[in-house]
Amino acid sequence: MTDLRRAKYVALFATEARSLLAGGRRTLDAWRDTPADAAPAEELFRVLHTVKGMAASLDFTALAERVHAVETTLSEVREGRRVADRGWLSLLAQDLDDLAIRCEDAILAEGGDAAAPEAPAAAATRIVRVDLERLDRLFEALGALVTARQELDRQAAADALSPVARAAQALGRHLDRLQDDILAVRLAPLAEVLERLPPVGRDLARQLGKDVEVVIDGDDLEVDRAVLDLLPEPLLHLLRNAVGHGLESPDERRTAGKRPIGRLTVQAHRDRDAVVIEVRDDGRGIDRERVAAKARAAGIIEGDDALGDDALLAILARPGFSTATELTELSGRGVGLDTVVARLHAVGASLTLTTVAGRGTAFTIRLPTRLGIVRSLVTGVGEERYAVPLTHVRELVAWDPAATRIDDGRTVLRLREEWLPVLDLRRLLRYHGAAPPTERPAVVFEANGQRIALLADRVVGQVEAVVQPIERPRGMPRWITGATVLDDGRPALLLDLASVV
Amino acid sequence: MAQRILICDDAIFMRTMIADILTSGGYEVAGEAESGLQAVERYKALQPDLVTMDIVMPDMGGIDAVRAIIAHDPNARILMCSAMGQQQLVVEAVQAGAKDFVVKPFQPARVLEAVKRVLGG
Numbered sequence: 001m002t003d004l005r006r007a008k009y010v011a012l013f014a015t016e017a018r019s020l021l022a023g024g025r026r027t028l029d030a031w032r033d034t035p036a037d038a039a040p041a042e043e044l045f046r047v048l049h050t051v052k053g054m055a056a057s058l059d060f061t062a063l064a065e066r067v068h069a070v071e072t073t074l075s076e077v078r079e080g081r082r083v084a085d086r087g088w089l090s091l092l093a094q095d096l097d098d099l100a101i102r103c104e105d106a107i108l109a110e111g112g113d114a115a116a117p118e119a120p121a122a123a124a125t126r127i128v129r130v131d132l133e134r135l136d137r138l139f140e141a142l143g144a145l146v147t148a149r150q151e152l153d154r155q156a157a158a159d160a161l162s163p164v165a166r167a168a169q170a171l172g173r174h175l176d177r178l179q180d181d182i183l184a185v186r187l188a189p190l191a192e193v194l195e196r197l198p199p200v201g202r203d204l205a206r207q208l209g210k211d212v213e214v215v216i217d218g219d220d221l222e223v224d225r226a227v228l229d230l231l232p233e234p235l236l237h238l239l240r241n242a243v244g245h246g247l248e249s250p251d252e253r254r255t256a257g258k259r260p261i262g263r264l265t266v267q268a269h270r271d272r273d274a275v276v277i278e279v280r281d282d283g284r285g286i287d288r289e290r291v292a293a294k295a296r297a298a299g300i301i302e303g304d305d306a307l308g309d310d311a312l313l314a315i316l317a318r319p320g321f322s323t324a325t326e327l328t329e330l331s332g333r334g335v336g337l338d339t340v341v342a343r344l345h346a347v348g349a350s351l352t353l354t355t356v357a358g359r360g361t362a363f364t365i366r367l368p369t370r371l372g373i374v375r376s377l378v379t380g381v382g383e384e385r386y387a388v389p390l391t392h393v394r395e396l397v398a399w400d401p402a403a404t405r406i407d408d409g410r411t412v413l414r415l416r417e418e419w420l421p422v423l424d425l426r427r428l429l430r431y432h433g434a435a436p437p438t439e440r441p442a443v444v445f446e447a448n449g450q451r452i453a454l455l456a457d458r459v460v461g462q463v464e465a466v467v468q469p470i471e472r473p474r475g476m477p478r479w480i481t482g483a484t485v486l487d488d489g490r491p492a493l494l495l496d497l498a499s500v501v
Numbered sequence: 502m503a504q505r506i507l508i509c510d511d512a513i514f515m516r517t518m519i520a521d522i523l524t525s526g527g528y529e530v531a532g533e534a535e536s537g538l539q540a541v542e543r544y545k546a547l548q549p550d551l552v553t554m555d556i557v558m559p560d561m562g563g564i565d566a567v568r569a570i571i572a573h574d575p576n577a578r579i580l581m582c583s584a585m586g587q588q589q590l591v592v593e594a595v596q597a598g599a600k601d602f603v604v605k606p607f608q609p610a611r612v613l614e615a616v617k618r619v620l621g622g
Contacts, residue, residue: 005521008517009514009517009518012513012514012517013514015513016512016513016514043559045557046511046557046558046559049557049584050511050512050515050557052584053512053515053584053605053606054512054514054515056584056605056606057514057515057518057605057606057607059606
């Protein structure tokens with residue numbers, strides 16, 4: 001088999017084995033309520049048999065043998081030589097989790113499932129597989145069309161009844177449909193990623209002598225393939241964190257008057273043009289005092305104020321902070337919370353935290369449903385325009401020189417009870433044109449858990465920015481991530497505030 | 502004209518693999534089915550020259566599908582695809598009317614040989 005064809009089959013294996021094992025796990029959970037039923041055994045046999053056949057075809061010999069061993073265990077019940085009692089069923093559950101994890105390891109050893117084809121729809125439809133690169137080209141062409149249309153709309157606006165204006169309207173309608181259709185092709189169900197979580201969570205819990213029930217909800221939501229591809233890492237991190245640190249041991253839970261089995265929910269829902277995924281545990285909550293003490297000792301914070309959720313996350317997400325303290329106790333896999341937050345920010349996604357002592361912790365990831373089109377706030381400096389993703393923007397305030405002071409050589413702005421560091425776009429961009437206007441707005445944004453006031457000359461408005469890659473001359477700062485063309489046909493550069501900080 | 506083959510397997514992975522092997526051998530894939538029931542329906546609708554049939558499938562297994570297809574068309578040419586350790590089931594399938602079998606994991610040359618044999622006979 002050539003490498004390319006092998007990659008195709010590995011991707012098929014990834015999609016199909018995951019979905020079969022997740023379905024098998026659901027069958028098993030239902031079987032626990034009706035252990036005398038024969039149908040679940042047949043269904044599970046079919047699942048295992050199919051996974052084994054695929055694994056053997058890819059020469060995943062160890063995996064195929066392991067599946068075969070589980071199949072053999074199952075056949076004892078299928079042939080009536082054994083009764084499916086509670087103990088046997090939970091051993092089988094462990095086996096299924098173990099297989100799911102071994103599948104992931106096998107996929108990873110092949111370099112991942114990056115070539116994953118679009119999830120197949122109903123069996124009856126004919127399916128064409130298209131690699132993402134070709135779709136990206138279509139998407140780029142669409143971006144250029146959207147920009148050209150904006151210019152046409154501007155020209156046509158002069159006389160709304162002219163034939164050109166009517167043609168522009170018709171073109172606009174077709175373009176909207178085309179945009180929806182192209183975006184829809186790139187959609188894939190969240191289940192592809194969310195289904196991988198329960199086995200990993202349960203397996204880790206077992207290793208740590210804990211017991212956890214992982215509940216997934218909203219996995220039928222569809223998101224852009226590119227968004228989906230960046231989810232496994234942050235989600236696995238949050239899951240391991242919740243099981244490792246959030247959840248207590250069964251004894252501790254009993255003492256606290258809780259069910260001995262911990263509960264972890266991963267719940268996805270759509271909120272306007274974002275997808276929100278919440279990872280919630282019903283564990284002990286994060287110990288604010290301890291984190292604050294550590295942060296004080298490290299000179300990160302001063303004073304004795306209690307930490308709010310935002311401040312807590314900001315500290316935990318500092319490079320090296322969490323990894324250096326608690327997370328290292330977990331199996332060596334994965335990255336630190338700092339990296340997770342940085343990667344989410346890089347694509348316009350955000351992470352927030354809520355934690356209640358004794359009750360549990362929830363991390364919430366908020367993602368744009370599609371990458372490539374970013375809702376942005378356009379600011380101006382002199383004649384130049386700069387767009388910043390709205391995900392980071394918290395509020396707009398008028399710049400009041402009387403509310404500033406110099407603190408340790410840096411300008412800070414007082415906003416209600418808080419002193420925010422100030423970042424002047426003029427200085428950042430080394431702009432030496434006309435003098436600034438007397439009244440300037442400050443865009444309060446949040447990046448890496450930190451709130452900062454970005455000082456501009458003016459705010460131009462909001463746009464759906466179609467991001468276009470730019471040629472990068474030497475020395476161009478990395479926080480300039482692309483360009484977009486505004487309604488009036490003039491360009492604006494896109495700033496990634498998270499990496500400015 | 503290329504001979505037309507109906508592929509029956511519940512796994513997309515396997516259907517893709519069989520389709521790749523058959524296409525490389527100059528055959529045409531007439532259609533795919535992912536359950537025994539679908540295999541019977543598609544056989545009637547597509548009238549393929551040959552059927553590759555998996556044994557373990559949901560909604561009517563491969564062997565019952567062989568019986569139903571043979572009942573509809575006694576001259577149907579069906580090639581069983583079995584896993585290791587399913588000899589007993591293969592024997593049952595052949596008694597039901599299947600012409601030959603190949604064993605997973607597939608070796609392209611073996612599959613093409615078997616297809617040629619069944620179509621030639």
